[in-house]
Amino acid sequence: MKTRILGITAVLAVVAATLYGLFGVPADLNQGDAQRIMYPHVSSAWLAYLSFGVTALAGIGWLIRRDLRFDAVAVASAEIGVLFTALAIWGGMMWGRPVWGVFWQWDDPRLTTTALLLALYVGYLLLRRLSDDPARRATRAAVVGLVAAIDIPIVHFSVIWWRSLHQPPTFLSPDKILHPSAPLPFVLALVGMLAAFTLAWTWLLIRRYQLARAELAREEAIRGGLVRRARSAPRPVAVGGDEGSVAQSKAPAEAAR
Amino acid sequence: MTSLRRTATVAWAIARKDAIAELRGKQAAVSTLTFAAVVLLLFGFALGPDPRRLADAAPGLLWLGLVFAGLLAVGRFHELETEDGALEQLTLYPVDRRSIYAGKAAIGVIAMLALGVLLVPLVAILYAVDVVRALPVLALTVVLGSIGFAAVGTFYAGVTVRLRAREVMLPLLVLPIVAPLLLAAVKATTAALAGDPLRELPAWLELLAGFDVVMLVAGAGTYGFLLEE
Numbered sequence: 001m002k003t004r005i006l007g008i009t010a011v012l013a014v015v016a017a018t019l020y021g022l023f024g025v026p027a028d029l030n031q032g033d034a035q036r037i038m039y040p041h042v043s044s045a046w047l048a049y050l051s052f053g054v055t056a057l058a059g060i061g062w063l064i065r066r067d068l069r070f071d072a073v074a075v076a077s078a079e080i081g082v083l084f085t086a087l088a089i090w091g092g093m094m095w096g097r098p099v100w101g102v103f104w105q106w107d108d109p110r111l112t113t114t115a116l117l118l119a120l121y122v123g124y125l126l127l128r129r130l131s132d133d134p135a136r137r138a139t140r141a142a143v144v145g146l147v148a149a150i151d152i153p154i155v156h157f158s159v160i161w162w163r164s165l166h167q168p169p170t171f172l173s174p175d176k177i178l179h180p181s182a183p184l185p186f187v188l189a190l191v192g193m194l195a196a197f198t199l200a201w202t203w204l205l206i207r208r209y210q211l212a213r214a215e216l217a218r219e220e221a222i223r224g225g226l227v228r229r230a231r232s233a234p235r236p237v238a239v240g241g242d243e244g245s246v247a248q249s250k251a252p253a254e255a256a257r
Numbered sequence: 258m259t260s261l262r263r264t265a266t267v268a269w270a271i272a273r274k275d276a277i278a279e280l281r282g283k284q285a286a287v288s289t290l291t292f293a294a295v296v297l298l299l300f301g302f303a304l305g306p307d308p309r310r311l312a313d314a315a316p317g318l319l320w321l322g323l324v325f326a327g328l329l330a331v332g333r334f335h336e337l338e339t340e341d342g343a344l345e346q347l348t349l350y351p352v353d354r355r356s357i358y359a360g361k362a363a364i365g366v367i368a369m370l371a372l373g374v375l376l377v378p379l380v381a382i383l384y385a386v387d388v389v390r391a392l393p394v395l396a397l398t399v400v401l402g403s404i405g406f407a408a409v410g411t412f413y414a415g416v417t418v419r420l421r422a423r424e425v426m427l428p429l430l431v432l433p434i435v436a437p438l439l440l441a442a443v444k445a446t447t448a449a450l451a452g453d454p455l456r457e458l459p460a461w462l463e464l465l466a467g468f469d470v471v472m473l474v475a476g477a478g479t480y481g482f483l484l485e486e
Binding site: 063116119120123126127130131136139140142143144146147148150151154155157158159161162 | 409412413416417419420422426429434441444460468471475476480482483
């Protein structure tokens with residue numbers, strides 16, 4: 001129930017921040033309406049980095065504690081991270097077309113870094129798909145997630161060196177993103193969108209984590225041959241519900257031990 | 258100190274074993290080198306006959322050739338171990354797991370250097386680039402690039418060795434990771450060939466060396482977990 005409240009709050013917050021970003025804030029003097037893309041774009045990019053940080057930390061957690069709940073956090077965070085990375089690239093391209101005149105700007109280190117980020121974590125998810133054994137999959141994923149996280153700063157700085165003519169990140173130089181006469185609404189719109197997106201991220205993470213636990217339990221149950229037996233003897237199955245569905249699918253796995 | 262020496266001894270033994278197996282079989286080594294040469298030839302077709310354009314693109318093409326052929330090489334040294342339960346035997350050795358990683362990375366570096374020895378003259382001939390003047394710096398760049406690539410490639414070969422789809426997964430995982438290496442190596446090679454007019458060469462070599470150190474430490478630290486499976 002708590003998760004559901006969080007979910008509803010997150011959706012409302014995203015809607016409110018979107019409406020404010022579209023209609024509440026004046027358009028940028030130089031970039032016009034295109035600048036409004038920055039609110040979800042910056043928020044998505046922040047969540048992409050947050051996600052992959054969480055994935056790496058959860059991987060370390062698994063390697064040390066050998067608890068599959070860490071791996072469930074890792075996969076949940078990585079999947080949501082891929083989603084927000086794709087959103088960040090999409091937003092960046094949509095913004096780049098009217099402002100820079102091209103979808104893809106090789107001079108921009110962040111766009112290039114983010115594209116590699118997407119490739120790294122799509123690879124991470126594909127690798128997970130190919131491993132059947134839960135412990136093996138968790139170990140492989142953990143080390144790959146860790147090395148990928150180590151690589152990200154190197155990628156970022158190398159691309160900055162590579163294209164030394166880059167413009168500094170807009171987020172840290174307010175004069176570039178903010179309306180000179182009305183900075184407060186711009187800051188408000190950006191911070192509001194960041195908060196709303198982060199709420200939505202938290203909700204997605206919890207839900208995907210629950211799903212990952214359920215998937216694990218199902219895998220275990222299949223290995224124990226319990227699913228087949230359960231199917232031949234029809235029983236009422238709980239549908240939906242907050243923590244209920246997870247508890248339901250966890251039960252056969254525990255019986256198998 | 259003794260443990261470091263022991264690590265080196267074990268690593269050398271593993272690298273030597275793989276080198277002997279490869280030299281006796283020959284097919285894999287020859288086919289990898291041939292593949293690299295064909296890739297360089299095809300780059301020439303792809304970019305057309307304009308000698309200026311080919312010479313300008315030469316550093317990038319050299320490193321793409323090295324990376325593509327290097328992927329085959331590092332994958333190969335782990336594939337060797339999949340037959341007859343050799344991988345399980347390897348993990349049963351009472352040695353530090355890091356020395357197994359070091360051995361596999363060492364043979365990877367040797368393979369990359371062999372590729373470099375073939376590809377650098379080939380680039381000079383096919384794309385009409387004067388490499389002789391820049392040879393010492395070029396050699397240093399190839400050595401640093403080879404170490405970094407072998408460090409990453411060996412780690413991911415360990416990740417994918419037991420997968421059914423390892424032929425696809427190894428490049429898919431390695432290529433985005435080595436992007437900074439490719440970038441720095443190409444920049445260093447370009448600077449070296451041009452006589453370093455902008456004095457940027459030391460910075461790129463530093464980046465390469467830094468990448469090597471970080472990836473060797475990361476690989477050595479995590480490779481052991483993969484063998485425990």
